[in-house]
Amino acid sequence: MSQNTFRQNLARVTAEIGQRPLDAALDQWLNAEHGAGSASYQALRADCLRGVAEGWLCEREGGGIRYGRIFKPAEDLHGFSVDVVDMQDIAGPHHSHPLGEIDLILPIEGEALFDGRPAGWLVCPPGSAHRPTVSQGRALVLYLLPEGRIDFTRNTPTKADA
Template sequence: MRDSFESLVKTITQSIAGRPVDAALEAYLNRQHGPGSDWFRDMTRACEAGVDEGWLCNREAGGVRYGRVVKPGPGSAGFSVDVVDMTDLAGPHHVHPNGEIDMVMPQTAGARFDGTPAGWKVYPPGSAHRPTVAGGRALVLYLLPDGAIEFTQS
């Protein structure tokens, strides 16, 4: 399943390479690769399998299971790829110097990530938040341009 995951990552990162990390990107992703798409369904299955097999979300801190799966490089169009597994909690506050692109995969009906149900949430460069899952459990795949993230004390 890991090969399938990496192939799906390449598909999505190549499709968004060079695009501004903004609301237009969020609309594009939800339209082209949203919850009704084969790609979204296949990536959700690959993430669920990766968690079950132990190669995704194999670390834990503060109740958040997480793991960086792909480092930024040519094969991922310069994006890092991380997946988190959260249930009804807020993660550590951080800043996105180059933005953050999140794929939300509820595992419990009604679970939301920062208010977003199944689908995509895009944070522009310079934004910050405490990533929060409410209403149950969700997996969140996030893409960071150049792998840039800064954890803060807030």
Template sequence: MTPERFQDLIASLTATLEGQPLDAALAERLNREYPAGSPVYEALFDACRQAVAAGWMCSRENDGIRWGRVIRHGAATHGFSVDVVDMKDLAGPHHVHPNGEIDLVMPILDDGSPGGGARFDGQGPGWKVYGPGSAHRPTVTGGRALVLYLLPQGAIEFSRAAA
């Protein structure tokens, strides 16, 4: 998996998201059309695991969280940036989503293979959507997970709030 191939894979997804309101209906749609086990979910999961293993994804580490901005927002990804984190049983830094956030939750075992019961903010394998202006302290419980974040216009604001 190369960064270019990964961007092409993401672009095929973000093309279906462009202009959509980030709300509960979008989360329902994503979980219906691209649920865990579907070809799209599995392709993204496999691509992330390959990229992490190759060392270009989640290449930074801070306070037990491996992370990285993989793609800056732009026309190629229909205005979305892409970040991926690797977290195990911890809470990340509080932040606000000025334009919302779309998350793909991918539980993994400690050896990096798919599996386990990890949940991200209560969501198991699948999609979680936060609307514009929402905020949280991203939390993984029950194990380890890769979480892919799609941020419209790359907008995220970190704060010191305890959420």
């Protein structure tokens, strides 16, 4: 598989998201249409696992978290950037989402939860903030960020700092 195939698979999903507001209704819709039992979820999960194994996803590491931005915001991705992180029983750096964030939660070891949520999608509305946390195992999390916008809070310790 290539990065182009991964991009095409993502573009099919972002096309359906289009200009929808990032809210609870989108969260419910994504989990109903592209949730953990769906073919689209399984395809994106397989793409991410292969990308990590081949070394073109999560190629950086810091504070116990492997991460990387695979695609900058682009028209074919409907204005979203794409990042993937690999986290195991850790809280990441606090940040806010000026335009919102859409997370695809892909547990790969144990019964991993992301911010308390199991496999599937989590939509964070514009202006929201969190300290992304994986508990009960290891997960890949794919982030879709409108216009690639994310604001990290300065000087917040992580579990690795404690």
